[in-house]
Amino acid sequence: MTDTHTLYIHVGMPKTGTSAIQKMLANNRQKLASLGYTYPGNSNDHWPFVEGLRVLDGMLTNDLVRPILEEIRESDNHAILSCEGFSDMRSAKMPAHLMEALRAFGITHRVVVILYVRRQDDWLDSGYRQKVKMGLTDTFDEYFNDWRSQDFVLVDYLRKAFDWAAFVGEDNIIVRPYRRDAWVERNLFSDVLSSMGSVSY
Numbered sequence: 001m002t003d004t005h006t007l008y009i010h011v012g013m014p015k016t017g018t019s020a021i022q023k024m025l026a027n028n029r030q031k032l033a034s035l036g037y038t039y040p041g042n043s044n045d046h047w048p049f050v051e052g053l054r055v056l057d058g059m060l061t062n063d064l065v066r067p068i069l070e071e072i073r074e075s076d077n078h079a080i081l082s083c084e085g086f087s088d089m090r091s092a093k094m095p096a097h098l099m100e101a102l103r104a105f106g107i108t109h110r111v112v113v114i115l116y117v118r119r120q121d122d123w124l125d126s127g128y129r130q131k132v133k134m135g136l137t138d139t140f141d142e143y144f145n146d147w148r149s150q151d152f153v154l155v156d157y158l159r160k161a162f163d164w165a166a167f168v169g170e171d172n173i174i175v176r177p178y179r180r181d182a183w184v185e186r187n188l189f190s191d192v193l194s195s196m197g198s199v200s201y
Contacts, residue, residue, distance in 0.1 A: 007072065007102070007109040008037075008196050010082035011164065012045075014154055015123050016116040016178040017188055019044075022082050024189040035198050038079045040071040050085030053097045069105040078196070079109065087160060095167040111172060113164045114195050118178040120155045 012018030025032065026044040041049070052064030072079040088094050102109070118126075128136075128143050136143065153159075157175075165173050174195050176182075183191035 005076075005109045006078045006196075007107070007111050008078065008080045009086055009098070009111060009113045009164075010080065010192070011086040011113055011115050011160065012082055012084040013087045013116060013118070013157070013160070014084065015126055016118050018082070018084055018116075020188060021116075021192055024192075025080060025082060028189075032080070033077065035193075036077050037196065037198070038072065038075040038077040040068045040075075040079060040081070046081050046083040047085055049081070050083045050094070053094065053101060054085075065101060069101060069107060072109070073105055073107050080196070095164050099167050111168045112174060112196075113161075113168055113172060114174045114176065114192070115157065115161060115164075116176050116178045117157045118155075123155055 010018075010021060012021070022044045025039045029039050032039055040046075046068065048064040049068045052062040055062075068081070086094060086098075099111070102111070124144065124147060127147070128140055131138075131143065138146070161173050161175065176191060176195060180186050180188075184194040185191075
């Protein structure tokens, strides 16, 4: 496998349509393959793969990691991985573990990271409304103060971009807004495909 292929890492930031993107990718595996992209595995996302990456010792023989990397290595297509676990804001180890795994399996793809980001105030409002629907009785101010002390790291997008850029290079970071009027054809999946260089769907 030469380095003319690209591995796209969709770093699924919270509340940025990650589940919808993953469902679209999984439901369109054949279409993606016809466009030259492999979405490895047989589930909607790559959580098991990410869990396997968390522990470096034994990672390369881990049945959660090995099948995905073997599928990428043996495919003649570009590849796509997607998981909220790639956005683990409390650990900078994920990029390092992934890059080490790729090297160990002889995968020489260019690695490009795709980040969808949402305005923090919109993110906070959405989170509060969701919690209220689930039974939260805190006022917004109470919710905000708790969120600011514990979860602000979840929307520190610049930090996450730098975490990945340290391993893949700043030129290989694609940041897209989670906002319909900014998407290609006002469609999230079209926007994802465009980010990967495909103009057809």
